[in-house]
Amino acid sequence: MEKHQDLKNRGNNVILKTKNLTKKFGELIAVNNVSVEVKEGSFSVLFGPNGAGKTTWINVVTGYLKKDGGEVWFDGKDITNLSAAETYRLGLARSFQIPRIFPSLTVLENILIARSENPGESFLRAPIKPLWKEAEEKIVREAFSVLKMIGLEDKWDMLGGELSGGDAKLLDVGKAIMSGAKMLLIDEPIAGVNPSLAHTILDRLRKIKEEYGFTILIVEHRLDIALEYVDYAYAMANGRIIAEGKPYDVIQTPEVVESYLGEKYRYRLG
Amino acid sequence: MSATLALAKTNVPNFAVATFGTIGIYITFSCIKLLGIGLYPSLLFCFVGGGLVGVLTYIFVIRPLRRRGATSEEIMIATLALDIFLIAMLNIYADYLTRKYKIMARDFTLSAYDFSIFGLDGVFVVSTSVFLAVLVVLHLIFTKTNLGIAMKAIGENPSLAECDGVNTEFLYIITWFIVGALPALAGAFFPVYWMSNPTTSMFVVVTVFSGCVLGGFTTIYDAAVGGYIVAIAQTALVSYLSNVVGTWILSYGFLIPLLIMIVTIFVFPEGLRSLSLDRLLRSSRYILTRLEGFR
Amino acid sequence: MISVPGVEFFTVLVTYIIIFLIITLSYNLAYGYTGIPDFGRAMAAGAGGFLCGYLPGRLMARVLGIQEDYLENVILIVDRINRELEKNPALSIGLLVLTLLLAALAAGALGLLASLPIFRGIRLFYLGVTLLSIQISFNTIVYHWEPIIRGEHGVPVPDPFGWLPPGPMRSIGVIATSAIVLVIVGYYCISVGRSPLGRLLKAVRDDERSAEALGRDVRKLYVKVMVISYAFSGVAGALFAFYQGYVIGLHFERVTWTFWPIAMVILGGLASNKGTVIGTIVFITLKRLILFYKADLEAFLPFSPVWLDGVLLGIILILLLIYNPRGLLPEKPEITISREDIERIREDVSKVL
Ligand SMILES: Nc1ncnc2c1ncn2[C@@H]1O[C@H](COP(=O)(O)OP(=O)(O)OP(=O)(O)O)[C@@H](O)[C@H]1O
Numbered sequence A: 001m002e003k004h005q006d007l008k009n010r011g012n013n014v015i016l017k018t019k020n021l022t023k024k025f026g027e028l029i030a031v032n033n034v035s036v037e038v039k040e041g042s043f044s045v046l047f048g049p050n051g052a053g054k055t056t057w058i059n060v061v062t063g064y065l066k067k068d069g070g071e072v073w074f075d076g077k078d079i080t081n082l083s084a085a086e087t088y089r090l091g092l093a094r095s096f097q098i099p100r101i102f103p104s105l106t107v108l109e110n111i112l113i114a115r116s117e118n119p120g121e122s123f124l125r126a127p128i129k130p131l132w133k134e135a136e137e138k139i140v141r142e143a144f145s146v147l148k149m150i151g152l153e154d155k156w157d158m159l160g161g162e163l164s165g166g167d168a169k170l171l172d173v174g175k176a177i178m179s180g181a182k183m184l185l186i187d188e189p190i191a192g193v194n195p196s197l198a199h200t201i202l203d204r205l206r207k208i209k210e211e212y213g214f215t216i217l218i219v220e221h222r223l224d225i226a227l228e229y230v231d232y233a234y235a236m237a238n239g240r241i242i243a244e245g246k247p248y249d250v251i252q253t254p255e256v257v258e259s260y261l262g263e264k265y266r267y268r269l270g
Numbered sequence B: 001m002s003a004t005l006a007l008a009k010t011n012v013p014n015f016a017v018a019t020f021g022t023i024g025i026y027i028t029f030s031c032i033k034l035l036g037i038g039l040y041p042s043l044l045f046c047f048v049g050g051g052l053v054g055v056l057t058y059i060f061v062i063r064p065l066r067r068r069g070a071t072s073e074e075i076m077i078a079t080l081a082l083d084i085f086l087i088a089m090l091n092i093y094a095d096y097l098t099r100k101y102k103i104m105a106r107d108f109t110l111s112a113y114d115f116s117i118f119g120l121d122g123v124f125v126v127s128t129s130v131f132l133a134v135l136v137v138l139h140l141i142f143t144k145t146n147l148g149i150a151m152k153a154i155g156e157n158p159s160l161a162e163c164d165g166v167n168t169e170f171l172y173i174i175t176w177f178i179v180g181a182l183p184a185l186a187g188a189f190f191p192v193y194w195m196s197n198p199t200t201s202m203f204v205v206v207t208v209f210s211g212c213v214l215g216g217f218t219t220i221y222d223a224a225v226g227g228y229i230v231a232i233a234q235t236a237l238v239s240y241l242s243n244v245v246g247t248w249i250l251s252y253g254f255l256i257p258l259l260i261m262i263v264t265i266f267v268f269p270e271g272l273r274s275l276s277l278d279r280l281l282r283s284s285r286y287i288l289t290r291l292e293g294f295r
Numbered sequence C: 001m002i003s004v005p006g007v008e009f010f011t012v013l014v015t016y017i018i019i020f021l022i023i024t025l026s027y028n029l030a031y032g033y034t035g036i037p038d039f040g041r042a043m044a045a046g047a048g049g050f051l052c053g054y055l056p057g058r059l060m061a062r063v064l065g066i067q068e069d070y071l072e073n074v075i076l077i078v079d080r081i082n083r084e085l086e087k088n089p090a091l092s093i094g095l096l097v098l099t100l101l102l103a104a105l106a107a108g109a110l111g112l113l114a115s116l117p118i119f120r121g122i123r124l125f126y127l128g129v130t131l132l133s134i135q136i137s138f139n140t141i142v143y144h145w146e147p148i149i150r151g152e153h154g155v156p157v158p159d160p161f162g163w164l165p166p167g168p169m170r171s172i173g174v175i176a177t178s179a180i181v182l183v184i185v186g187y188y189c190i191s192v193g194r195s196p197l198g199r200l201l202k203a204v205r206d207d208e209r210s211a212e213a214l215g216r217d218v219r220k221l222y223v224k225v226m227v228i229s230y231a232f233s234g235v236a237g238a239l240f241a242f243y244q245g246y247v248i249g250l251h252f253e254r255v256t257w258t259f260w261p262i263a264m265v266i267l268g269g270l271a272s273n274k275g276t277v278i279g280t281i282v283f284i285t286l287k288r289l290i291l292f293y294k295a296d297l298e299a300f301l302p303f304s305p306v307w308l309d310g311v312l313l314g315i316i317l318i319l320l321l322i323y324n325p326r327g328l329l330p331e332k333p334e335i336t337i338s339r340e341d342i343e344r345i346r347e348d349v350s351k352v353l
């Protein structure tokens, strides 16, 4: 019976769900009763004006901030009260609006460290190389396939601190992939990146998603570029979800046009 | 005493403050023994001398580190190194005094040079009034004059203040003059009551630290409040306990600031600030100021 | 006439270098790799050293059935113990090894206690201040509280090297023992630096929150580093006490055992083990030379040359922090598996895809 259900719902499963999620900063309600459901295997975008509460939503979902109310479910588990490290271990990885790269580690090491089960990290085993060499080689192998995917394999021994902004964003995405997560929440992957690189990044994300069967949700402002890659969109303003659906439908809804896109965009669409 | 030391903190955690106080001790000592000046006139020398040391510290230690973009840990190591350096220099000076002038320059007190009015020790009257004066003047400077407001501004956000066209360089120097001068002034009173030597400051250090932790290293006021609480707790508790259980407890006085610090860490890991009870702070500062004057 | 250092100078120098290398290498693990600003290191050495004054003597007195009050007659009792130890190399070595292990344990436990505030989420910067304060308090207690090691009078430490013929053989015994410890500690620190753990420690130092985001329990990691690093430093303190044959409450103060080691690590290069070795050798040699020429200097200076130590340390540390904070041999990426292996894997991967 259950199995039958599973089969029917494949590709239709909800992997991440928030129910009436709320976060306040003093008087300000940054996330206001937000309920969303994200389908497994989807590539969606969450957009909205500055200060809409997008980053805060990610922070609350991934356990970086305490919630003031509501529930979060991931992959069938209630993760409402889990810490950041715990949600990560369950397979919900995130990147930051400003890429968080370890500056004194190489690009390769930055990828390697995203894999949290490494026997060589034990204080007892670390000094004895034979105990972890094999596992390490296996991880390096995986790391190179990730590096290849994000196109940084030639820069593997550059220091993280020496990377350009665009490369740092890619590396951040690479870390999330390497983590073996089921779902990635990526905060503004193409902000401050030139258009051609922006297309490359989104294109790669799309491919990565298809190849590995990830679920990806990006937060983005630059809809002109982002919309053609995603298959679902959520619009947020003043801490609330004001519309959701097929990308090009969502941006036509009156609420969205009113609160976010404004005159300029309507003009351009017209 | 240490209250003023902590009061003189800027946004740089300066762990040499206690030793600035010892410098004050030795300036007074030299004025009295070598120049034959009285205890109280030599306060002026302390103020100027300590201020100079503060300015030199800024120019030769803090400013180059800031320009390099040193981390706060590095600045802290530097001030601790400065502390070691100053203590060694004071020892050298004490050696020099002993050899050249054949005077005891260690473990001395200067109580003989005090006077008394109306049956009160002169030092009590003078130190209390100097403290009150300093507090009033500082308060006025910080709240009423442009200079003080600007000083507070750079303490809280240097780059912003710079944008507003404040001449930060000049202000830093003034601030550091005060940072040096106040502890030296406080130090001048120390030998009247207590035995003094070049390492006197070593034991005040823990008090200063715990004042900082309590205050949360943020603003001058927090540090001042933290310093007051710790210093008063230490003095009061130790003298009380020494009456009850015996004088041996005096040697362990330093444990009180340590305890306060540990309790603070475990109860409010971010310092008092984490309570964000600014009102409480302000009123307790007021009460403590009164208490300090009382003592 | 300027005197020239002789054999004795060099044996002392080598002993000091070895003992301090244990301290600086373990310190580098905590501060250089992990970024824990530990300004209380002296108490780690102190835990080991003072334990040497407290435990082995009392233990031996028990074993030998000595009834008198230990502290009151400590000089005579230790003398008796030493005569017994001279006759019995196996017992001596046993006592030595046992004490060193206990020193590691004691210092490790102190490291654990001192770093408990980490679990309260204290910021590392405050931790540095706290450790320094705890260290000052720790030393002051030992200094004032007579029942431990008679405070400022100190106590003699039983000599586990007495069975060796007196003279150079004893020095060689001390050096050999310390060298064995150094090899173990050095091996541990260097190989951890080149392991996935070393990589993780650096990551934590670079960005604590990010490391947490990657599923690591950063606080536990800090505490473990503190415990291991303190344990190593504790053994160094114990070796020093055995070498001196005497501990007093003034030993293991913060200038020699915290701030000189910091200067050594910074001179060489944070998170650089090679650099740390160089820094330690340079500064210990400098310090021993000053001490060696102390008598000659005494004549010139209008003050006691002992203060030169503090003056020098202060100036050196400040200059290093201003002009050379990354050290003579700055940190370099350390790879866990060889470059050839990495290149081979990279080739493989590019073929497959
Ligand atoms: N730690 C915080 N403390 C107080 N207020 C905060 C905090 N973080 C965010 N806010 C406020 O919450 C609101 C939502 O911020 P959030 O960063 O989530 O917006 P956003 O949608 O990600 O915007 P952007 O597109 O600029 O990244 C803003 O008004 C912001 O000022």
Ligand SMILES: [Mg+2]
Pocket (backbone or CB within 6 Å): A054, A055, A056, A097, A187
């Ligand atoms: Mg945002």
